[in-house]
Amino acid sequence: MNPLTPSARETTAVQRHARATPGHAGRVAAALERLEQAAAAHAPRIVLATSLGAEDMVLTDLIARHRLPIAVATLDTGALHAETLALVAQAESHYGLAIERFAPAAEAVVNFVRRHGERSMYESIEQRKACCALRKLEPLARLLAGRTAWVTGLRRAQSAARAEVPFEQVDESGRVKLNPLADWSDADVWHYIGEHGVPYNPLHDRFFPSIGCAPCTRAVALGEDPRAGRWWWEQEGAKECGLHVAQALPQHRADAPAPAERLAAEAQA
Secondary structure (H helix, E strand, C coil), rough: CCCHHHHHHCCCHHHCCCCCCCCCCHHHHHHHHHHHHHHHHHHHCCCEEECCCCHHHHHHHHHHHCCCCEEEEEEEECCCCHCCCCCHHHHHHHHHHCCEEEEEHHHEEEEHHHCCCHHHCCCCCCHHHHHHHHHHHHHHHHHCCCCCCCCCCCCCCCEEECCCCCCECCCCCEEEEEEECCCHHHHHHHHHHHCCCCCCCCHHHHCCCCCHHHCCCCCCCCCCCCCHEEEECCCCCCCCCCCCCHHHHCCCCCCCCCHHHHHHHHCCC
C-alpha cells in the first residue's frame, strides 16, 4: 500500500471527494422523486436496507429530511467496526428515527466459529461466503420479510461489477429493489454529505471508502480502487457478499428455502 503524506492523512473524506458537478441538483431531485414514488406505491412495506455507508447515509437523510414513510433497517453482523455501531446511535439521534437492527442467530454464529474458526474467511472464498451467508444473508431475509420493496445505495461507479446497476429491478423473491443513486458519482455523494451536514462513518476519513465487517475491511491507498479494501486477499470477480447478487441465482421452487436461508443453512453444515 502506498504511504500517505501527512497532508493527505489530515484531510476528511468530504474535503477529498466533495465536488459540485454539473447536474448535481437534478440528480438529487430525481433521487428524491424515485423515493417519493416508491413510498407512495409501497408504504408501509418498504425499507431502506442501510449498510451505514456514505450512500446509505445520503438516502437516510433524504428519507428523514422529507419525512418519507420508508423504514430504515440495518444488519448487525456481530463483526462490525465500533465506529459503524456508533453511527447507528448517532443517526437515530440526529434524525429522530429508529433504525431497525437484524442480527444473525447467536447460537448459529457460535457453532460456525467453533467448527470453522474465527479466521475461516481467509482460508477460501467458500468459507468467506459461508460466513457472509450466516451473518448477512439470513438476517437480510428477516429484514425483508413482509416487505414489497427495498431501497439500497448501489451505484454504478462503485465497481466494475456494478457498472450497469438499474434504478429499479425485481429481486429473486419478486420484491421491487430500488437504487435511487445509481447514477451518482463519488463527488455527488460527498458533496451532498458536506452540503447537508450528513453524519457519516469516521472510517471514511481514514481511507475506508467501502466498509463492511472489521475482519474483511481495510483502508486503501491513494489512487487504489475503492473496493480494494474489501476481501483484499481475493480476486476482483469474487468481491461480493451475496446481498446484491442474489437476483442472479437460479429460480428456486416455491417449496424450497429462499437463497439467503439456504446459504445460511449450508454455512452451519
